[in-house]
Amino acid sequence: MEGERMIVSVSGGKGGTGKSTVAVNLAVLLSRGYDLVLADLDVEDPNDHILLGVELENEEPVNIMLPFVDYDKCTKCGICGKVCDTGAMLISPDGLPYVIPRLCSGCRACLFACPTNAIVEGKRTIGYTYDTEVKLGDGFRLITGMLREGEEHTPPAVLAAKERALSTRAEIHLVDTSAGTSNSVATAIDGSRLVIAVTEPTPLGLHDLELILQLTQSMNIETWVVMNRAGLGPEDRHEKVVKEYGSEIVARIPYSRDVVESYVRGVPIVLSKYHSKEAEIFRDLVSKLMEVLG
Ligand code: SF4
Ligand code: SF4
Known part of the structure; x- marks a missing residue:
């Protein structure tokens, strides 16, 4: 062989x-x-x-992508929270999104869905x-x-x-x-x-x-x-x-x-x-x- x-x-x-x-x-x-x-x-x-x-x-x-929200660009549309299927993108009562790192799989769905490019790529070591x-x-x-x-x-x-x-x-x-x-x-x-x-x-x-x-x-x-x-x-x-x-x-x-x-x-x-x-x-x-x- x-x-x-x-x-x-x-x-x-x-x-x-x-x-x-x-x-x-x-x-x-x-x-x-x-x-x-x-x-x-x-x-x-x-x-x-x-x-x-x-x-x-x-x-x-071993690193995976971790999204960060640029709150200056965020319009509080809530789309990122809807496309996240792990519950990692939490929309607060005031409409602002927050990421829970432990739940995030790094799939980038929120990043692609954000209409104002308010989500940027970071990383975390898993x-x-x-x-x-x-x-x-x-x-x-x-x-x-x-x-x-x-x-x-x-x-x-x-x-x-x-x-x-x-x-x-x-x-x-x-x-x-x-x-x-x-x-x-x-x-x-x-x-x-x-x-x-x-x-x-x-x-x-x-x-x-x-x-x-x-x-x-x-x-x-x-x-x-x-x-x-x-x-x-x-x-x-x-x-x-x-x-x-x-x-x-x-x-x-x-x-x-x-x-x-x-x-x-x-x-x-x-x-x-x-x-x-x-x-x-x-x-x-x-x-x-x-x-x-x-
Ligand atoms: S999709 Fe973008 S603009 Fe909409 S709430 Fe999320 S980060 Fe803000
Ligand atoms: S990268 Fe995926 S899992 Fe992480 S917050 Fe965005 S949509 Fe949710």
């Missing part, structure tokens, strides 16, 4: 399914055969750097991206997106981190998405050759697995399923759903103390417990993945 670029995403409908554990272990193993970048796009709670035991480096701000060197495996870069506390507009931060990752010349871009099936997840997995959906054998895990399979099917992306904490509950209904969506369960990772320990120590289990059953499962998964990646 020399010269080609491929995106593989690790996702999961539910938070806490072990998605990031899968992503960091795959990253370490894949770095031995490929020039790889791991992109942590779980911008509300990025934790790949913690699982890899590294400090985030090379911070860059988060940061980082580019960190990881010296595990054969070494790789970790690109991280992080939203500032209290911010709600995740897609611009996801997009900024994804663009920073894609601007590198890596062969494989391994993307770790946020939980759920929101716009941010769709933005993160867009363009993927393959999505690995991590689930667990619980009713909630099943519910959220079906949602992520619906999303990937609607985006026409091949999807594999990894069952984390296998053995904790029945899997027959998961298997039925996976089959219905034309997918397959490619790996079952049992719930184990070793996995929890590696999580706490910040060393992926494929390094901390090379001979463990779980490390072997990750190696088998990577072999399967390499058949697809070429």
